[in-house]
Amino acid sequence: MTAPGQPLLALRGVKAYYGNVAALKGVDVEIREGEIVALIGANGAGKSTLMMTVFGAPRAREGEIRFAGRDITALPTHEIAKLRIAQSPEGRRIFPRMTVLENLQIGGTVSDAADLSADLDRVFTLFPRLRDRQHQRGGTLSGGEQQMLAIGRALMARPRLILLDEPSLGLAPLLVQQIFAAIRTLNEQDKLTVFLVEQNAHHALKLAHRGYVIVNGEISMQGSGRELLQRPEIRAAYLEGGVR
Secondary structure, eight states: OOOTTOOSEEEEEEEEEETTEEEEEEEEEEEOTTOEEEEEOOTTSSHHHHHHHHTTSSOOSEEEEEETTEEOTTOOHHHHHTTTEEEEOTTOOOOTTSBHHHHHHHHGGGSOGGGHHHHHHHHHHHOHHHHHTTTSBGGGSOHHHHHHHHHHHHHTTOOSEEEEEOTTTTOOHHHHHHHHHHHHHHHHHHOOEEEEEESOHHHHHHHOSEEEEEETTEEEEEEEHHHHHHOHHHIIIIITTSOO
8 A cells, every 4th residue: 555645656857768869857757646647748748758667668767666655667567567557558559450358358467357347347337339349359449449448458457557648649529528538437436546648738637636747858847737727838838729
């Protein structure tokens, strides 16, 4: 269990590189149990890199990553997953030749097999479309359905913390609303802690308890979702011309 007042996930001074190019330049981020925390920024700012660094790919060269008080900076990716951290990556990365059901079963391999049926019911209740398409190949689903499947697959691991990388990317506005409503439900009803990387700053900050802004691999701003939505520099950089 996480000690009272201690972040569930904490990154301290984290630096990560692609070759000799610094992608993260001393990042400090913390997420407390039961929160939704959003990370926003422009393309190439380091959002996805930060999320992938939590899972050790790329590995943090400097700094420390702690989960539930434990240093996981040097742990192999498969060991990190066993700690009940799950990820829905950018681009979904489902298995297109496998059925919806098979994709979900793969997501449940790190949890107790006895829980499989209940976990499937939980995912199908959250995303009824997946129940209707459970015997359909993943590659034949629409983009929105594939995103639901990617999130559902992550949920099969019964995570304490879920990392969602660009869940609204490429989706029609109605499907974006459905995905964000599902995230809110997971947080409010299941008390799931969520770390959300998003280009859609309006939806992300409206949903999040707190947010961080990353610019060129460094955290430039942080605050509550409501506070950041009202900041004129945030509105100018990420909201002008978009949804208010």
